Amino acid sequence: MRELEFLPPDYLRARFHRRVGFIRSWLLLAMGLAMVLWSLQMGTWVNDARAELQALRGTGYAVGAEAQKVERLQAEERAYEERLAVLKRLEGPGSVIGLTAMVADVVPAEVVLDEVVLSGCETPNRPTLRITGRSPSEMLVTRLLGSLEMSPSFEGAALVGSKGGVGGGREFVIAVTALPGADAQQEH
Numbered sequence: 001m002r003e004l005e006f007l008p009p010d011y012l013r014a015r016f017h018r019r020v021g022f023i024r025s026w027l028l029l030a031m032g033l034a035m036v037l038w039s040l041q042m043g044t045w046v047n048d049a050r051a052e053l054q055a056l057r058g059t060g061y062a063v064g065a066e067a068q069k070v071e072r073l074q075a076e077e078r079a080y081e082e083r084l085a086v087l088k089r090l091e092g093p094g095s096v097i098g099l100t101a102m103v104a105d106v107v108p109a110e111v112v113l114d115e116v117v118l119s120g121c122e123t124p125n126r127p128t129l130r131i132t133g134r135s136p137s138e139m140l141v142t143r144l145l146g147s148l149e150m151s152p153s154f155e156g157a158a159l160v161g162s163k164g165g166v167g168g169g170r171e172f173v174i175a176v177t178a179l180p181g182a183d184a185q186q187e188h
Helices: 009-091 096-106 138-150 182-187
Strands: 112-119 128-135 154-164 170-178
Touching (some): 096 128, 128 138
Antiparallel strands (some): 128 170
């Protein structure tokens, strides 16, 4: 059944438009309020993201400083490893210290050594020693050459140079090749 309306049609149309306008106003207000709330929420999220980014940047600087420390420590470690390698070469088979000690074992008491130079490091198993020294007589130089030649640690002892020295003695230069494993032979 249909309702009867006794109000004039202009009034009914105006009432309808007022209601539509009222609903539109409320919808517009609700949408505006939603947009304001959404923008506030987005602002909060942006501020949180900025704070987190700042915190991460701070840790990035801390990590960068730690990375520099690690790099510096690694460089120091490499330097110490190089020094250790040099020391091991000095101590190991065919080392300057060991070979000099073996030469000192065969040198007669009256002979004075001025210099022992290791050369021929390209072939570490067979280094050559250049021995410079002074002796009171030529006979002691000959005895030193014989001792070096008879030693199980050396071969090819040769007199490179000899000349008269101060007070009637002799200054000499001897070259000799160390055999492989010469230090090991000395220790046993």
